[in-house]
Amino acid sequence: MTADRQLPMARGPVREVMPAEAADLIAAGAVLIDTRETHEWNAGHLEGATLIPPIEVVEKVTQLAPDKEKQVVVYCAAGARSMRAAMQMAALGYQNVTSMAGGIVQWKQEGRPWQMPGDAPAVARNPRYARHLVMPEVGPEGQGRLAESKVLFIGAGGLGSPGLLYLAAAGVGTLGIVDFDVVDLSNLQRQVVHTDDRIGMKKTQSAAMTIRALNPEVKVVAYDEMLTEENVDRLIAGYDVVIDGTDTFETRYTLNDAAVRAAIPVVHASVFRFEGQLSVFVPYEGPCYRCLYPTPPPPELAPGCSVAGVLGVVPGVMGLLQATEAIKVLLKLGDPLVGRLLIWDALDGAFSEVTLRRDPNCPACGQGAMVAAAAAEAQPTLAAAG
Amino acid sequence: MTSVRVPPVLRVHVDGQKEVAASGGTVGEILNDLVARHPGLGEQLLKADGSLHRFVNVYLNGQDVRYLAVLDTPVTDSDALIILPAMAGGA
Numbered sequence: 001m002t003a004d005r006q007l008p009m010a011r012g013p014v015r016e017v018m019p020a021e022a023a024d025l026i027a028a029g030a031v032l033i034d035t036r037e038t039h040e041w042n043a044g045h046l047e048g049a050t051l052i053p054p055i056e057v058v059e060k061v062t063q064l065a066p067d068k069e070k071q072v073v074v075y076c077a078a079g080a081r082s083m084r085a086a087m088q089m090a091a092l093g094y095q096n097v098t099s100m101a102g103g104i105v106q107w108k109q110e111g112r113p114w115q116m117p118g119d120a121p122a123v124a125r126n127p128r129y130a131r132h133l134v135m136p137e138v139g140p141e142g143q144g145r146l147a148e149s150k151v152l153f154i155g156a157g158g159l160g161s162p163g164l165l166y167l168a169a170a171g172v173g174t175l176g177i178v179d180f181d182v183v184d185l186s187n188l189q190r191q192v193v194h195t196d197d198r199i200g201m202k203k204t205q206s207a208a209m210t211i212r213a214l215n216p217e218v219k220v221v222a223y224d225e226m227l228t229e230e231n232v233d234r235l236i237a238g239y240d241v242v243i244d245g246t247d248t249f250e251t252r253y254t255l256n257d258a259a260v261r262a263a264i265p266v267v268h269a270s271v272f273r274f275e276g277q278l279s280v281f282v283p284y285e286g287p288c289y290r291c292l293y294p295t296p297p298p299p300e301l302a303p304g305c306s307v308a309g310v311l312g313v314v315p316g317v318m319g320l321l322q323a324t325e326a327i328k329v330l331l332k333l334g335d336p337l338v339g340r341l342l343i344w345d346a347l348d349g350a351f352s353e354v355t356l357r358r359d360p361n362c363p364a365c366g367q368g369a370m371v372a373a374a375a376a377e378a379q380p381t382l383a384a385a386g
Numbered sequence: 387m388t389s390v391r392v393p394p395v396l397r398v399h400v401d402g403q404k405e406v407a408a409s410g411g412t413v414g415e416i417l418n419d420l421v422a423r424h425p426g427l428g429e430q431l432l433k434a435d436g437s438l439h440r441f442v443n444v445y446l447n448g449q450d451v452r453y454l455a456v457l458d459t460p461v462t463d464s465d466a467l468i469i470l471p472a473m474a475g476g477a
Contacts, residue, residue: 159476179387214445249474270473277473292474301430301473302395310475343470348404354468356446357453 014086019107021135022073022100030071030098032066034083039136040077043124044114057085069095075100075107094319116140123147128215129171142331149330152176154227154241154255156207158315159245161193163323168211168218170327175211178223178235179203180229187361190312193289223258227251234257241326244268245319249296256281256289260364261373267325269379271310274346278317279337282327283365286338291359314346388416390467399426413444414457416467431469442471
């Protein structure tokens with residue numbers, strides 16, 4: 001607690017009082033002014049308050065409180081802006097202006113009542129997401145969108161583990177997990193969503209337990225199966241974003257082709273020893289995985305992690321970058337890595353980037369593929385018509 | 387000489403080096419010089435007919451050479467080449 005909170009100050013007609021006394025003044029009918037920005041107001045405010053952002057105080061306060069004798073209580077987040085506003089009001093001739101020390105932060109810490117704007121979603125009242133709710137780029141609207149979002153993880157392994165944890169913590173409403181494997185001791189060097197006492201347990205079940213312990217508001221949908229050509233369309237249907245955390249080329253191509261068909265963005269990453277690669281494939285907006293590499297290398301030229309090894313933190317970092325990109329796509333924030341491949345070299349401590357382009361001849365998303373897909377779709381109709 | 391960044395998966399063929407130097411006026415000449423110096427890279431990068439494998443991308447100053455003049459793309463000593471084969475690891 002700071003000194004000025006312990007010893008509220010009097011500066012001419014301006015007084016600074018603790019929340020308890022402010023509450024008494026409000027109950028006695030004082031005019032109540034919230035001098036913060038709109039996004040802060042949207043994350044919660046005091047009942048009966050009127051929002052006047054700092055820059056508008058001089059212009060608007062006389063409309064709100066024409067009687068300059070009347071008691072006015074002004075607050076902000078922590079007490080600094082409200083003190084400035086109170087001084088401005090005193091200069092305008094107000095006789096009884098009170099700034100609430102500690103602001104709404106202190107008010108909430110003391111367990112006093114506050115409210116959300118009338119049209120805010122329920123999630124916006126959830127203190128779990130307080131750090132998101134005060135950010136203008138997320139706010140109640142963005143948090144509500146996260147709560148309605150569905151993200152599918154292909155693999156609850158090295159890449160999937162950190163993303164599952166952070167997207168659960170972030171309040172993504174539904175997390176699907178496709179994994180047919182069980183937890184093995186050799187996984188625990190990097191697959192932090194699992195624990196030592198769950199060795200032998202299905203990874204989907206273990207991940208679901210961790211997610212529930214972290215954020216019981218998240219719905220987990222477990223698919224205890226291997227992603228194949230036969231089930232991929234069913235598995236990805238209805239998801240907003242897919243996180244590719246698989247370990248084989250076969251699965252990556254199967255996922256890519258189905259995601260292009262269903263027009264679902266895929267956040268792609270792969271890792272090898274001390275290095276990771278990351279990109280976001282948004283079908284028809286940017287390149288897909290086949291635009292980048294139309295065919296896989298022969299197995300002997302591309303060893304997986306189990307053969308080549310990987311520093312445990314490398315999939316951790318790349319998995320978190322995937323989670324970050326997923327949130328950007330869901331909330332339409334910033335510049336997702338569409339048409340860009342990010343390369344991270346852990347030993348150099350350096351990121352570099354190359355430009356990816358859509359291949360007009362891509363067998364998955366190129367012109368020919370689209371024509372073939374349209375023809376295949378039209379075929380049953382034609383047959384029925386014939 | 388132009389600097390060529392070698393991906394981790396291929397470093398075993400260049401004595402573990404991250405970056406190697408090769409000479410030539412085009413991407414093709416540089417790759418051929420690279421293979422002459424490090425024969426193990428040959429089958430990793432090039433097909434028998436001398437063209438680039440489809441699972442390997444080469445970037446000149448961050449741009450995919452397939453969208454430039456492929457192996458005929460001119461290169462100067464101040465340019466930077468990156469070799470980037472597909473990698474699948476994730477678990």
